Amino acid sequence: MNNPYSSYRSLFPILSNYVHLASCSQGALAQPVSRAIEEYHNSLLEFGSNWDQSIMKVEATREKFAELIGAEIDEIAILTSVSDVISTIATCLPYEKNKNNIILTDIDFPTVGHIWLAQKQDRAKISIIRSSNGIIHLEQYEKEVKENTLLTCIPHVSYYNGYMQNLKEIANIVHKKGSMLLVDAYQSAGHIPINVKEMNIDILTTGTRKYMLGIPGVAFLYIKKELAEQLKPRLSGWFGQASETKFDVFNSVFAPGSRRFETGTPSFISIYAAYQAINLLLKIGIHNIHSYLKELAELTREFGLQKGLQIIGPQSSECNSGMTSFYIGNASKIEGILREKKIIVSARKDVIRMAPHFYNTKDDLDYAITELSNLIHGNPDSFSF
Numbered sequence: 276m277n278n279p280y281s282s283y284r285s286l287f288p289i290l291s292n293y294v295h296l297a298s299c300s301q302g303a304l305a306q307p308v309s310r311a312i313e314e315y316h317n318s319l320l321e322f323g324s325n326w327d328q329s330i331m332k333v334e335a336t337r338e339k340f341a342e343l344i345g346a347e348i349d350e351i352a353i354l355t356s357v358s359d360v361i362s363t364i365a366t367c368l369p370y371e372k373n374k375n376n377i378i379l380t381d382i383d384f385p386t387v388g389h390i391w392l393a394q395k396q397d398r399a400k401i402s403i404i405r406s407s408n409g410i411i412h413l414e415q416y417e418k419e420v421k422e423n424t425l426l427t428c429i430p431h432v433s434y435y436n437g438y439m440q441n442l443k444e445i446a447n448i449v450h451k452k453g454s455m456l457l458v459d460a461y462q463s464a465g466h467i468p469i470n471v472k473e474m475n476i477d478i479l480t481t482g483t484r485k486y487m488l489g490i491p492g493v494a495f496l497y498i499k500k501e502l503a504e505q506l507k508p509r510l511s512g513w514f515g516q517a518s519e520t521k522f523d524v525f526n527s528v529f530a531p532g533s534r535r536f537e538t539g540t541p542s543f544i545s546i547y548a549a550y551q552a553i554n555l556l557l558k559i560g561i562h563n564i565h566s567y568l569k570e571l572a573e574l575t576r577e578f579g580l581q582k583g584l585q586i587i588g589p590q591s592s593e594c595n596s597g598m599t600s601f602y603i604g605n606a607s608k609i610e611g612i613l614r615e616k617k618i619i620v621s622a623r624k625d626v627i628r629m630a631p632h633f634y635n636t637k638d639d640l641d642y643a644i645t646e647l648s649n650l651i652h653g654n655p656d657s658f659s660f
């Protein structure tokens with residue numbers, strides 16, 4: 276199996292020294308993204324202030340992200356982390372006595388639990404849907420989302436085992452019960468096609484440092500326009516104001532659409548990086564990336580099973596995102612040893628995650644899995660436990 280995107284590999288300097296399989300954590304840095312970071316840095320060195328150019332880049336990046344997920348430009352706000360985005364939403368929901376239940380899942384990234392648990396101090400009631408073997412069946416949403424559910428909060432893809440949920444089906448179920456749907460797409464945006472209109476998603480968030488190939492400091496909020504304007508942010512600031520009140524300390528008028536959720540000056544340098552990163556992804560095409568990663572995921576499973584490794588997570592390719600998790604007791608130690616062998620993977624709790632992107636090849640996976648298997652099962656040339 277050849278990599279159809281092999282000509283892009285030279286854009287990623289890290290690939291000449293390492294096998295990089297950690298897009299679920301930090302994607303590889305591409306030269307155009309690196310140059311964008313330098314451009315911001317150099318503009319400060321050379322011109323002292325680059326405010327106008329930076330604001331233009333914010334708007335251009337908003338537009339690019341809207342294109343990536345099929346949203347309107349005014350439905351996108353730019354913040355700094357997914358945690359900030361979810362907190363912004365959590366603190367401004369209209370909790371009512373009979374509609375105050377928030378549903379999340381045990382496959383959400385832990386920050387999601389931390390944010391909603393913090394809201395219990397106020398009026399929110401929290402229920403957590405529990406997975407079996409890392410999977411949540413649609414019937415569980417049917418059963419657990421009720422008339423008193425204000426918001427159902429789910430990950431598109433599990434950070435732990437790569438399980439991909441069917442957003443369109445879940446949106447149908449939760450809407451029937453009168454709940455809104457918030458999707459954490461941090462493990463899917465950049466390699467799995469998302470169309471917020473077709474999928475009927477109310478609120479979506481993601482950041483740029485994983486499959487979106489940027490750096491930390493940028494997270495996006497998509498919120499349906501009609502919904503955004505019903506909400507009054509409690510985390511606020513001058514970037515979230517309509518233009519007439521931006522410099523008026525006595526009054527506050529929220530900006531139309533999603534911009535009202537912005538607060539202060541964003542991380543311009545990360546936005547410069549995000550713009551180029553999304554540009555590159557759009558150039559290759561998310562549908563193309565997704566098909567290729569599905570093939571790589573199949574190979575990863577095959578290689579892993581041949582080598583006697585234990586795979587955690589989805590067994591069918593339909594709900595496999597591209598990332599594969601191998602159960603390894605001492606995962607963070609193994610991650611460190613693999614790095615010494617020039618293989619970058621990502622450990623979480625008791626698993627090693629292998630998360631390829633379009634720049635990876637079959638040989639990358641073959642090599643990484645062979646080395647991992649040698650470490651686990653012992654090999655005279657390898658470190659053995």
Ligand SMILES: Cc1ncc(COP(=O)(O)O)c(C=O)c1O
Nearest residue numbers: 356357358384434459461462482
């Ligand atoms: C699915 C998911 N959501 C949220 C986060 C946390 O994002 P942030 O650090 O931007 O709040 C992560 C992880 O790094 C993640 O994998």
